[in-house]
Structure formats: C-alpha cells, structure tokens
Amino acid sequence: MSLASTASLKDQPSMLARLFARQELALLACLILVLAFFSVTVENFLSVRNLTNVLGQASLPLIAGIGCAIVFISGEVDISIGSLLATIALPLIIIMNDTNSLLVGVSGALLFGLIVGVVNGYLTAYAGINSLIVTLGTMFIMRGGVYLYTGQRAIPDDASLDSFIALSDGRLFNVIPYSAVIAIVLLAAFAYMMQHRPFGRQIYAVGGNQEVARLAGYDVRRVKFICFIISALLATVAGIILAARVGSAQHTAGLNFEFQVVAATVLGGVSLAGGIGSLSGMALGVLILQFLSNGLRGLGLPTEWQLVITGMIIIAAVAFDEAKRRRANGG
Amino acid sequence: MSVDFLHPGEGTAIDTDVPALELRGIDKRFPGVVALDNVDFTLEAGKIHALMGENGAGKSTLIKIMAGVYGKDAGTIRMRGREVDIKSPRDSLKEGIKVVFQEIALISEFTVAENIFLEGYPTGKGGSIDWKKIRADSAALFNRIGFNVDPAARTGSLPVSQQQMVEIARALAHEARVVVMDEPTSSLTPNEVSLLFTVIRRLAALGIAVVYVSHKLDEVFEIADTVTVLRDGRHISTRPIGEHSNDTLIQDMIGRRIDNLFPRKRGAPGSKVALSVENLSTAKKLNDVSFEARAGEVLGFFGLMGAGRTELAKAIVGYDPITSGTITVDGSRLLPHDTRTGVRLGIGLLTEDRKSEGLMGELPVYQNASLASLGAFARLGFVDKAREHRAVQDYVDRFRIKTPSLFQQVKNLSGGNQQKVLIARWLMRGLKVIVVDEPTRGIDVGAKTEIFALIDRLAGEGLAVVMMTSEMPELLGLADRVAVMCEGRLTAIMSRDEATQEKILNAAIG
Known part of the structure; x- marks a missing residue:
C-alpha cells in the first residue's frame, strides 16, 4: 500500500523544484519590474553608461555579499565586514606609499583580512561565542582602531599607482568596470563551489542541520571557521576596490555597508537560520536594491526616502518568503 | 574486507x-x-x-x-x-x-x-x-x-x-x-x-x-x-x-523484583471523577484514548519509547491540538489547545523537559514558584512582594526545598529541588489534576524517594495525579491504577493488585 502511494509522490519533487526555482525567478521578475519602471520614469536610465555605472557600484556589495551569504548559509552571521572595508585601506595605502607596489600592498591587505577572518572564525567556531556578538565586537574594535589611527584625517594614496587607480575607473573594453568584472568572476567561482564542490555542500549541510552534519562525519567547527575566513577575505577585496575609488584611507569608509549587504542577502532569499539560499539569489538581491536606489535618485527622491523604501521592501520580501515556506511545510 | x-x-x-x-x-x-x-x-x-x-x-x-x-x-x-x-x-x-x-x-x-x-x-x-x-x-x-x-x-x-x-x-x-x-x-x-x-x-x-x-x-x-x-x-x-x-x-x-520501595501514606482514593478523557485522538500519535482519573488517585501511565505518553500529557492539559475526543476537568469541558482555560479549570502539567519547558533558570526560586499565580498576589495590578514571598516560603518549608534563599537562581538547585519548585508552582495555583511526565528523570536516587513521597502526599490531599512514566518501579510503587500504552493506543488498564511486570510489559509491547 505504501509502495503504491510513493508513486504519487513522484511529481512532488518537480513541483518543489519549481517552487525553489521560482525563488530566483521571482527575484528576476522583481528586477525586471524595477528596470521597466525606471526606464519609463527616469531619463537615460537604460543607457549603457548608467547600467554599467550601477554595476560598478553594485560590485562592492556583490563581492562582500558572497561572503555574507556563505556565512549565513553556514548558520552564522558576520557584520564586521563594513568596518573591515574601512580598516583594510590602512595597511594597503601605507604599504603602497612605502613600497610603490600594488602587489605588496594587496598582499598586506589580504594578510590583514585573513587575520580578521581567523579571529572571527576562531571565536565563533572554536570558542563557541555567538557570531553576532563576536562580529559586533570586531566591528567596533576595527572602526575604533581606524578612528584612532587616522585621527579622523584621511591618509592619501601618495603612490598613485596606475594599476591601483585602474581598479576604480578602468573598464574592460571601455565598457564594464573592472570592479564588476572581479565581482562576476568571484561570484561565478563561489557559486560553483557552493553547488559543485564537496566543501560547498558541507556548508549547506552544516547550516541545514549541524547535528546531522556531525553524524555524517563533518568537522562542523572547521567548516564554520573557513566560512568566516572566506567572508573576511572577500570583504578585503571589496575594501581594496573602495580604497582605490576614494584614493585614501578614511575613517568613515564603509559605514553601514554591512547592513546594506545583509539587506540584499536576505532579500535574495538567504535564510539567517542557515542552510537555505543561493549566491545567485543574493546577487539578484544586490542588483534590485542598487537599481532601486539609482532609479529613485534619478526621480529626485531624497536618500532618506530610499532608506524607508528599502526597509519596507526587505520586510515584505522576508514575510512573503516565510508565508511561502509555511505553506510548503503544511503548517 | x-x-x-x-x-x-x-x-x-x-x-x-x-x-x-x-x-x-x-x-x-x-x-x-x-x-x-x-x-x-x-x-x-x-x-x-x-x-x-x-x-x-x-x-x-x-x-x-x-x-x-x-x-x-x-x-x-x-x-x-x-x-x-x-x-x-x-x-x-x-x-x-x-x-x-x-x-x-x-x-x-x-x-x-x-x-x-x-x-x-x-x-x-x-x-x-x-x-x-x-x-x-x-x-x-x-x-x-x-x-x-x-x-x-x-x-x-x-x-x-x-x-x-x-x-x-x-x-x-x-x-x-x-x-x-x-x-x-x-x-x-x-x-x-x-x-x-x-x-x-x-x-x-x-x-x-x-x-x-x-x-x-x-x-x-x-x-x-x-x-x-x-x-x-x-x-x-x-x-x-x-x-x-x-x-x-x-x-x-x-530481572529485578520490585519491593515496595515507597512507603505509602495516603488512604484509598475517593470516588469523585476529577478528569475524564473520552475517545481522544491527535493527528500524530494518539488513537482513541479514554480514561478517568479520580480525586486522590495516582493513575500511572506506562509505555515504551514512542508509545505516546508525553503526547497524551500535553493533549490533556490543553497544550497540544487534538483531532477528536473530549476532555473534562472537574465537570467542565476543556477545549483543546487552550492552556489558559486548563489552568483555570485546575489542570497543570509538570513537564518532562524541566529545562526548556518548565523553569526559567536565571530567575530566582520565588519567581519560578509564583509564576502561575501572580494574579492572586496582585493588589491594584501590582504584585504584593511580601505576600508572594510568604506564600513561596510556605511551600519551601512544606516541601523541604533545599535552597539557601528564595532569591537563589533556580538553575543552581539540584534536579529534585527544581522539580519541587515546579510542583509548588502548580499547587499554589490550586490544582485539581496534576499531570506529571517522567517526574524523576535526571534526578538522583535519593531525591527520587522524596519526589515519590511528595506525589503520595499530593494524592493524599485530594489531587488526581496522572503520572507518565517509563520506569517500572515508579509505576508499581506509586500508582493506584496502571494504564499501559502502545503506539498511541491504550492497551490495558489494571488495578494495582492485578498489575505485574509481565502483564504490563506484555501490554506495552502490544
């Protein structure tokens, strides 16, 4: 009897698969809706120049968002990325001013990012402290550190290396900003890892059910530890690009950046509870918010209103998601 | 290989x-x-x-x-x-x-x-x-x-x-x-x-x-x-x-023979029905369960893992939804999924999971004990602390709860004393039926006897005690009647005199 009933279940997965595909499809539809609306209401919104500009602006939250989403999927959070963005400019600029070498500067910055990732990851995964608290702490420490070190004055990039400046205004084929190219390459690479490498699946498993992952022989702590390192390194990459744009190390760089990224990630369907979501969803979330903000600015709406609208959209999106999930689980 | x-x-x-x-x-x-x-x-x-x-x-x-x-x-x-x-x-x-x-x-x-x-x-x-x-x-x-x-x-x-x-x-x-x-x-x-x-x-x-x-x-x-x-x-x-x-x-x-480890002090149960459950079923587990519990009686439910004891306990106090059946407490009908009315009618659950469903570990003993009856100590909407403390102190003395003071965080008490605090919480509210789920889980042997004595006393004071247990000695030592469950069904109800370990286990295996 039960064997016969299993046959009727056969169409269930495809239905569910469609439901989950729809998550990204719905986001895509949302994005198209935003684009369509502003293409009518805002002049030159759909111009190549404006589109590629937005893509360039989106590259920072896209790059940092990869790390944010991965940490979320592992079942933790990392809100130290905004402060890291500002902090990372210090070793970068100071070393470049000293050595006149982009390579050495970037290496120094990455090493610094690695250390931050190790600290966040160790305190969370091995010392067992709640990741919200840990990264809140490192967020304050780094921000305070930058204030103290700079004395609230910008430290200019005196080396002015061509290769470094190209990071801010260079464009591939004179069209796509390099920063967007970097974001797309990283996104593709990490999306592949999350879906097709055993480690990526381990992250999903750990976030989905930690105890099950442990019973399956996974080193849960190591997986989480590495996720924090990935997140810090990606935020470092974003920080390097930001420093190139600003041309200096500044104490206010990346203020509230972490919340911008968290908002886009959550809008993209990545669950704070872990185990659910995808990098493509996160990317769509980032693009929706970026184009929305760009379009609203085009309409002449003040930034304050953008904040209000962004906030409402995020709550609506997550509420919608939650309702859908509840229905799917028959609750 | x-x-x-x-x-x-x-x-x-x-x-x-x-x-x-x-x-x-x-x-x-x-x-x-x-x-x-x-x-x-x-x-x-x-x-x-x-x-x-x-x-x-x-x-x-x-x-x-x-x-x-x-x-x-x-x-x-x-x-x-x-x-x-x-x-x-x-x-x-x-x-x-x-x-x-x-x-x-x-x-x-x-x-x-x-x-x-x-x-x-x-x-x-x-x-x-x-x-x-x-x-x-x-x-x-x-x-x-x-x-x-x-x-x-x-x-x-x-x-x-x-x-x-x-x-x-x-x-x-x-x-x-x-x-x-x-x-x-x-x-x-x-x-x-x-x-x-x-x-x-x-x-x-x-x-x-x-x-x-x-x-x-x-x-x-x-x-x-x-x-x-x-x-x-x-x-x-x-x-x-x-x-x-x-x-x-x-x-x-x-293997073991069970001697009467727990001296019974209470008299015979009364004849007044305090709790009546008819044809109770739930979506997940329970299947057509009917029984009555009388004032002054300890009715013990035995069952192996997954038999549905905890599910029954949660359903009859109005915590979990039910699909069919009726629950009557002291003559009044208790609608399912309504613990507020349950408490008002006088039925309370002593949960098997003290840590997550019973106690607030960080809070002091007195707050844990008075939680369900704050209304009784209120004056113009404010809790009269002095009255609250007096009432809790009374239970601490009667139950011999070992705590340095009323202000001790309850998590620092032993398992047995924590259990007594929870019992005090319900009694202070004035219960007619108390459902206890695995009352001695995680409690060491010495303290078990005290909990048994307490349950004996509760029944002696006229409460109907419905006890869910997976431990044979507890069951045979305390219960006036033994009910056995297997896979959500009630497979046997027997009096204390009829009950033997073999009969009980046979009914539990189904």
Missing part, C-alpha cells in the same frame, strides 16, 4: 573467525548516573544481533559509543581484532560502522540522492561532485533494495517513514562492516518493515554484522540470530535466539 551494498562482488571474503566488532568492559557515566557498567558486546560478521532492554537499560548509550557520539570512560573497542580509537562520528564512519538513529538524521533541504551520499560525495576530475553518479547510484541502490522513491525528491517533503528508509539506504551506500539500526521500524508501515527485513538479511549475507535494536519481541524473533539483553547499564545475557522464549526474554529484561 569491507562490503559495499552497491558493489557486493568487490569485497573480499569476510573472515568470520574474528569478531567484526568487539566491545569489552565499556563504562560510561553521566553526572549522577552510571549509564554503562563494564558492558561486553561482540558482533560476528554476517550475523544479525538484537540488542534489547527496557528504557534506560543503556542501549542508546552503547550505540552512541559505537557511533562516536559519546566517548567511553573505560574499555576497549576492537574491529576485527585490531584495537581502534573512536572519538568522533568521523572515526566511526571510517571504520565502516554505520548507525541509523531513530531520529531522522537527514538534511531536509537536500535531495534524497544527496543525502544518500552525504558522508562522502563521489567526485570526478578536479574534485568536483559527480552529480550524475550520485543520481545514478542512488537510483541503482533503491532498485537493489526494492525501495520506490524518487532520488530527486526534496527529502523534507517525504513522509517520515520514507525518510527513515532513506536513512537506512544511506548506511548501505558506503562500505560498511557494521550496520546498527536503532528502532528502525518505529515509523514504518508493515510493507516497509518486510522490505527492511529483506534488506537486513541481504546485508548479513554479504558478511556485514547487523545490530538490531528493538523492543518489539516478534520482530526480534523473526530477524535476529543472537540476542543481547542489557538492564540498568549492565550486560545481562547473550544467547542465540533459539534458546529464548517470550518469557525468558522478558524475564531477562525485567
């Missing part, structure tokens, strides 16, 4: 002279409890070995030690004669020990196929996952087992019984030398059970040592070659199944 269910021809012949797995002198202690005491357990390749015992006998602990979930305090583990050190599930899996736990251990967001290969993804060139192979191999595996489910289905969307089968299939996808199944049939349909038995026999034929944990006697007689019985953390017997009858197995499981 290992065997892979998918590629059965590829393993070398299994050497049956050396035990596949040998545990010697295993000790395991938890705070206040000796879970395993010098236990030996030997598994032969190609044999099906049943592990039996009452709740708390140590079966789960022994399995968890094999699975690497718990470390052992003493003893040795040998795989085919070679001593091994199992410190984590990873080590255990590496040795080819596959444990199928009773609780579903699958990632519900993953597809069935991915869950099958969770512990080791097959990878192609460059170390990327070979999804094609995963789908093909899981389909082939299901085919071999005769298990009909779509490998591409999202695991969480399957009914529990199919998830259980997926878990069993997973144990077979990788090389295994020992497969342990903990109550594998608890949520399977009869068809699936016979499917499972075919699979188990095939595993054994391939030379895998199978451990089958169950309390269902008929299953054990059908499938097992050998039976080991544990009781109170000790090894009692290991015999070929042919040497056992129902009676000898039950005898081994019970």
Whole structure:
C-alpha cells in the first residue's frame, strides 16, 4: 500500500523544484519590474553608461555579499565586514606609499583580512561565542582602531599607482568596470563551489542541520571557521576596490555597508537560520536594491526616502518568503 | 574486507573467525548516573544481533559509543581484532560502522540522492561532485533494495517513514562492516518493515554484522540470530535466539523484583471523577484514548519509547491540538489547545523537559514558584512582594526545598529541588489534576524517594495525579491504577493488585 502511494509522490519533487526555482525567478521578475519602471520614469536610465555605472557600484556589495551569504548559509552571521572595508585601506595605502607596489600592498591587505577572518572564525567556531556578538565586537574594535589611527584625517594614496587607480575607473573594453568584472568572476567561482564542490555542500549541510552534519562525519567547527575566513577575505577585496575609488584611507569608509549587504542577502532569499539560499539569489538581491536606489535618485527622491523604501521592501520580501515556506511545510 | 551494498562482488571474503566488532568492559557515566557498567558486546560478521532492554537499560548509550557520539570512560573497542580509537562520528564512519538513529538524521533541504551520499560525495576530475553518479547510484541502490522513491525528491517533503528508509539506504551506500539500526521500524508501515527485513538479511549475507535494536519481541524473533539483553547499564545475557522464549526474554529484561520501595501514606482514593478523557485522538500519535482519573488517585501511565505518553500529557492539559475526543476537568469541558482555560479549570502539567519547558533558570526560586499565580498576589495590578514571598516560603518549608534563599537562581538547585519548585508552582495555583511526565528523570536516587513521597502526599490531599512514566518501579510503587500504552493506543488498564511486570510489559509491547 505504501509502495503504491510513493508513486504519487513522484511529481512532488518537480513541483518543489519549481517552487525553489521560482525563488530566483521571482527575484528576476522583481528586477525586471524595477528596470521597466525606471526606464519609463527616469531619463537615460537604460543607457549603457548608467547600467554599467550601477554595476560598478553594485560590485562592492556583490563581492562582500558572497561572503555574507556563505556565512549565513553556514548558520552564522558576520557584520564586521563594513568596518573591515574601512580598516583594510590602512595597511594597503601605507604599504603602497612605502613600497610603490600594488602587489605588496594587496598582499598586506589580504594578510590583514585573513587575520580578521581567523579571529572571527576562531571565536565563533572554536570558542563557541555567538557570531553576532563576536562580529559586533570586531566591528567596533576595527572602526575604533581606524578612528584612532587616522585621527579622523584621511591618509592619501601618495603612490598613485596606475594599476591601483585602474581598479576604480578602468573598464574592460571601455565598457564594464573592472570592479564588476572581479565581482562576476568571484561570484561565478563561489557559486560553483557552493553547488559543485564537496566543501560547498558541507556548508549547506552544516547550516541545514549541524547535528546531522556531525553524524555524517563533518568537522562542523572547521567548516564554520573557513566560512568566516572566506567572508573576511572577500570583504578585503571589496575594501581594496573602495580604497582605490576614494584614493585614501578614511575613517568613515564603509559605514553601514554591512547592513546594506545583509539587506540584499536576505532579500535574495538567504535564510539567517542557515542552510537555505543561493549566491545567485543574493546577487539578484544586490542588483534590485542598487537599481532601486539609482532609479529613485534619478526621480529626485531624497536618500532618506530610499532608506524607508528599502526597509519596507526587505520586510515584505522576508514575510512573503516565510508565508511561502509555511505553506510548503503544511503548517 | 569491507562490503559495499552497491558493489557486493568487490569485497573480499569476510573472515568470520574474528569478531567484526568487539566491545569489552565499556563504562560510561553521566553526572549522577552510571549509564554503562563494564558492558561486553561482540558482533560476528554476517550475523544479525538484537540488542534489547527496557528504557534506560543503556542501549542508546552503547550505540552512541559505537557511533562516536559519546566517548567511553573505560574499555576497549576492537574491529576485527585490531584495537581502534573512536572519538568522533568521523572515526566511526571510517571504520565502516554505520548507525541509523531513530531520529531522522537527514538534511531536509537536500535531495534524497544527496543525502544518500552525504558522508562522502563521489567526485570526478578536479574534485568536483559527480552529480550524475550520485543520481545514478542512488537510483541503482533503491532498485537493489526494492525501495520506490524518487532520488530527486526534496527529502523534507517525504513522509517520515520514507525518510527513515532513506536513512537506512544511506548506511548501505558506503562500505560498511557494521550496520546498527536503532528502532528502525518505529515509523514504518508493515510493507516497509518486510522490505527492511529483506534488506537486513541481504546485508548479513554479504558478511556485514547487523545490530538490531528493538523492543518489539516478534520482530526480534523473526530477524535476529543472537540476542543481547542489557538492564540498568549492565550486560545481562547473550544467547542465540533459539534458546529464548517470550518469557525468558522478558524475564531477562525485567530481572529485578520490585519491593515496595515507597512507603505509602495516603488512604484509598475517593470516588469523585476529577478528569475524564473520552475517545481522544491527535493527528500524530494518539488513537482513541479514554480514561478517568479520580480525586486522590495516582493513575500511572506506562509505555515504551514512542508509545505516546508525553503526547497524551500535553493533549490533556490543553497544550497540544487534538483531532477528536473530549476532555473534562472537574465537570467542565476543556477545549483543546487552550492552556489558559486548563489552568483555570485546575489542570497543570509538570513537564518532562524541566529545562526548556518548565523553569526559567536565571530567575530566582520565588519567581519560578509564583509564576502561575501572580494574579492572586496582585493588589491594584501590582504584585504584593511580601505576600508572594510568604506564600513561596510556605511551600519551601512544606516541601523541604533545599535552597539557601528564595532569591537563589533556580538553575543552581539540584534536579529534585527544581522539580519541587515546579510542583509548588502548580499547587499554589490550586490544582485539581496534576499531570506529571517522567517526574524523576535526571534526578538522583535519593531525591527520587522524596519526589515519590511528595506525589503520595499530593494524592493524599485530594489531587488526581496522572503520572507518565517509563520506569517500572515508579509505576508499581506509586500508582493506584496502571494504564499501559502502545503506539498511541491504550492497551490495558489494571488495578494495582492485578498489575505485574509481565502483564504490563506484555501490554506495552502490544
């Protein structure tokens, strides 16, 4: 009897698969809706120049968002990325001013990012402290550190290396900003890892059910530890690009950046509870918010209103998601 | 030497002279409890070995030690004669020990196929996952087992019984030398059970040592070659199944004689019905349960793991929704899913899970005790602290709750005293019926007697006590009547004089 009933279940997965595909499809539809609306209401919104500009602006939250989403999927959070963005400019600029070498500067910055990732990851995964608290702490420490070190004055990039400046205004084929190219390459690479490498699946498993992952022989702590390192390194990459744009190390760089990224990630369907979501969803979330903000600015709406609208959209999106999930689980 | 269910021809012949797995002198202690005491357990390749015992006998602990979930305090583990050190599930899996736990251990967001290969993804060139192979191999595996489910289905969307089968299939996808199944049939349909038995026999034929944990006697007689019985953390017997009858197995499981450990002080129960439950059913577990509990009576419910005691407890106090039936407390109807009315009518639950459902550990004793009756101490909407403290102090004295002061955080009290605080909470509210679920779980032996005395006294003061328990001595020592449950149904109600351990266990096995 039960064997016969299993046959009727056969169409269930495809239905569910469609439901989950729809998550990204719905986001895509949302994005198209935003684009369509502003293409009518805002002049030159759909111009190549404006589109590629937005893509360039989106590259920072896209790059940092990869790390944010991965940490979320592992079942933790990392809100130290905004402060890291500002902090990372210090070793970068100071070393470049000293050595006149982009390579050495970037290496120094990455090493610094690695250390931050190790600290966040160790305190969370091995010392067992709640990741919200840990990264809140490192967020304050780094921000305070930058204030103290700079004395609230910008430290200019005196080396002015061509290769470094190209990071801010260079464009591939004179069209796509390099920063967007970097974001797309990283996104593709990490999306592949999350879906097709055993480690990526381990992250999903750990976030989905930690105890099950442990019973399956996974080193849960190591997986989480590495996720924090990935997140810090990606935020470092974003920080390097930001420093190139600003041309200096500044104490206010990346203020509230972490919340911008968290908002886009959550809008993209990545669950704070872990185990659910995808990098493509996160990317769509980032693009929706970026184009929305760009379009609203085009309409002449003040930034304050953008904040209000962004906030409402995020709550609506997550509420919608939650309702859908509840229905799917028959609750 | 290992065997892979998918590629059965590829393993070398299994050497049956050396035990596949040998545990010697295993000790395991938890705070206040000796879970395993010098236990030996030997598994032969190609044999099906049943592990039996009452709740708390140590079966789960022994399995968890094999699975690497718990470390052992003493003893040795040998795989085919070679001593091994199992410190984590990873080590255990590496040795080819596959444990199928009773609780579903699958990632519900993953597809069935991915869950099958969770512990080791097959990878192609460059170390990327070979999804094609995963789908093909899981389909082939299901085919071999005769298990009909779509490998591409999202695991969480399957009914529990199919998830259980997926878990069993997973144990077979990788090389295994020992497969342990903990109550594998608890949520399977009869068809699936016979499917499972075919699979188990095939595993054994391939030379895998199978451990089958169950309390269902008929299953054990059908499938097992050998039976080991544990009781109170000790090894009692290991015999070929042919040497056992129902009676000898039950005898081994019970063993002890129960003397009247708990001096009974209360008189005979009254005749007034305090709680009446008729034809109660719930969506998940309970099936047409009817009974009455009288004022001054202790009605004990016994059942093995999964019998539905906790579910019954939660339903009759109005905590869980029910699908049909009526609950009447002291003459008034209690609608389901309404604890507020439940408390007003005078029925309260002493939960089995004190930490998460009962106490607020950080708060002081007095606040924990007065929680349900703050209204009674209120004056113009403010709690009169002095009255509140006096009332709590009164209970602390009467129940002899050992606490340095009313202001001590309740988490710092012993288990027995915490339980007394919870009882005080309900009595302060003025109850007519108290439902106690596993009242002595996690409480050491000395304090148990005090809790028993307290329950005896509550009944003596005219309360109806409905006690859910999995412990025979508790049941026979305290209850005026014994009700037995099996798989959500009430299988027997007997008076204290009629009740024997054999009768009770027989009714519990169903």
